Amino acid sequence: MSESISEQVPLRAVLFDVFGTVVDWRASVAREVQAALADHKVSVDSNTFADRWRALYQPAMSRVRSGEIDFVPLDELHRENLDQVLEEFSIECLSEPEKVHLNLAWHRLDSWPDVVGGLQRLKAGYVIGTLSNGNIALMVNMAKRGQLPWDVILGAEVARAYKPQPQAYLGSARALGLAPDECMLVAAHNDDLKAAAQCGFRTAFVERPFEHGPDQQSNLVAENDYDHIARDFVDLAKQLGC
Amino acid sequence: MSESISEQVPLRAVLFDVFGTVVDWRASVAREVQAALADHKVSVDSNTFADRWRALYQPAMSRVRSGEIDFVPLDELHRENLDQVLEEFSIECLSEPEKVHLNLAWHRLDSWPDVVGGLQRLKAGYVIGTLSNGNIALMVNMAKRGQLPWDVILGAEVARAYKPQPQAYLGSARALGLAPDECMLVAAHNDDLKAAAQCGFRTAFVERPFEHGPDQQSNLVAENDYDHIARDFVDLAKQLGC
Numbered sequence: 226m227s228e229s230i231s232e233q234v235p236l237r238a239v240l241f242d243v244f245g246t247v248v249d250w251r252a253s254v255a256r257e258v259q260a261a262l263a264d265h266k267v268s269v270d271s272n273t274f275a276d277r278w279r280a281l282y283q284p285a286m287s288r289v290r291s292g293e294i295d296f297v298p299l300d301e302l303h304r305e306n307l308d309q310v311l312e313e314f315s316i317e318c319l320s321e322p323e324k325v326h327l328n329l330a331w332h333r334l335d336s337w338p339d340v341v342g343g344l345q346r347l348k349a350g351y352v353i354g355t356l357s358n359g360n361i362a363l364m365v366n367m368a369k370r371g372q373l374p375w376d377v378i379l380g381a382e383v384a385r386a387y388k389p390q391p392q393a394y395l396g397s398a399r400a401l402g403l404a405p406d407e408c409m410l411v412a413a414h415n416d417d418l419k420a421a422a423q424c425g426f427r428t429a430f431v432e433r434p435f436e437h438g439p440d441q442q443s444n445l446v447a448e449n450d451y452d453h454i455a456r457d458f459v460d461l462a463k464q465l466g467c
Numbered sequence: 468m469s470e471s472i473s474e475q476v477p478l479r480a481v482l483f484d485v486f487g488t489v490v491d492w493r494a495s496v497a498r499e500v501q502a503a504l505a506d507h508k509v510s511v512d513s514n515t516f517a518d519r520w521r522a523l524y525q526p527a528m529s530r531v532r533s534g535e536i537d538f539v540p541l542d543e544l545h546r547e548n549l550d551q552v553l554e555e556f557s558i559e560c561l562s563e564p565e566k567v568h569l570n571l572a573w574h575r576l577d578s579w580p581d582v583v584g585g586l587q588r589l590k591a592g593y594v595i596g597t598l599s600n601g602n603i604a605l606m607v608n609m610a611k612r613g614q615l616p617w618d619v620i621l622g623a624e625v626a627r628a629y630k631p632q633p634q635a636y637l638g639s640a641r642a643l644g645l646a647p648d649e650c651m652l653v654a655a656h657n658d659d660l661k662a663a664a665q666c667g668f669r670t671a672f673v674e675r676p677f678e679h680g681p682d683q684q685s686n687l688v689a690e691n692d693y694d695h696i697a698r699d700f701v702d703l704a705k706q707l708g709c
Contacts, residue, residue: 300644352607352611354607360642360644361619361621361625361642361643362642362643362644362645363644365594365596365618365619365643366644368618369594369618375618376607376610376611376617377603377607377620378619378620379603382642383603383625400602400603400604400624401603401604401607402542402602402604402605402608403604
């Protein structure tokens with residue numbers, strides 16, 4: 226839990242997974258789906274809609290990771306997935322501009338309550354940035370809306386690779402001119418942290434037990450011996466001396 | 468000077484050239500050169516050293532632009548140029564770690580006095596970011612040191628092209644999900660602004676009459692009909708309604 230290895234290099238950058246770790250994508254997307262359909266007097270189970278849209282996220286990125294298609298920003302994958310979910314739900318009422326707007330719901334996700342305060346503290350001591358599969362525009366718009374004080378937007382679009390491919394982590398560290406062990410990944414997901422650790426990153430698990438709603442089954446506990454395990458970003462800031 | 472064309476799309480992002488426009492590279496590099504040599508009791512004309520180092524900047528990038536070498540971040544080009552200037556000045560006293568430190572002088576450049584206040588105002592109304600040939604690490608370290616409140620670091624390393632190649636401007640706009648005419652380049656250099664305008668960017672010339680010292684001959688006046696011509700960043704913020 227602590228920085229106990231005396232020969233360790235100083236930590237320089239604290240980089241964050243975003244969907245689920247920084248923002249509550251499920252409630253935010255559900256809200257946007259409801260808003261988009263309200264004008265058409267159409268009602269759906271918006272949480273289920275959000276879950277289905279998110280469920281297509283990993284399969285879409287897998288096509289890039291496998292080399293089946295060239296790297297494309299997440300906005301484009303989200304749009305293909307949206308069209309598929311709309312078909313599944315037999316929703317045909319949305320115009321093209323309405324679909325474009327709904328697709329950008331992922332730019333308008335609300336952060337968990339501890340995020341802004343925790344990031345402000347961490348920013349005083351470290352470079353703080355995103356290491357997300359979300360594209361640059363998505364991250365910038367989310368940050369402007371939610372007052373997220375990032376020093377830098379890194380991750381998939383900068384590294385041209387989707388997590389958990391090593392290039393996503395290594396390319397982000399390289400862009401900062403840092404060695405992997407000068408960087409920490411903060412995430413609420415064990416798979417992401419394991420992949421980062423294999424690249425030499427330090428790791429911090431943050432608990433987000435409601436990312437998938439009240440009945441969440443996965444990622445409820447830290448499954449590895451991470452450098453830090455924190456209740457939230459303020460707790461992490463305290464553990465890192467900020 | 469004003470946003471007079473009624474059918475113009477709203478301006479969304481104000482993007483900045485950095486060396487000379489945001490920071491006073493000449494005085495800052497000269498200060499770093501003096502500091503690096505002071506321990507060795509070596510004295511040089513540090514302004515001339517800075518000018519020579521900077522003079523090798525465009526030729527180095529030309530090798531990338533022409534395709535002679537693959538894209539490499541500016542830190543690497545700066546290092547090759549530093550080695551050449553040290554040889555020209557017959558300076559052989561610096562150790563490898565001292566050269567590494569001196570090369571990162573470009574990460575420690577001071578901003579002009581109006582910059583932080585102007586950027587804070589502009590940030591309230593627009594996405595603000597760098598559109599520089601400097602690499603991401605350089606921009607992040609400069610911003611941390613100088614409290615530059617960028618929303619996003621764009622430019623050469625993200626677009627994989629050095630200005631004034633069109634891809635540097637167009638790739639930066641694309642990373643924000645914006646059309647070129649939703650973006651403005653702010654620069655103290657006519658060539659940069661002309662290239663941006665040819666890509667469809669809006670343009671703002673900011674006067675930096677001492678970038679090259681008291682005897683500056685170039686870029687003293689705006690040579691085109693830019694959208695804005697401003698004394699400094701605070702003046703630009705006022706012109707943009709911030």
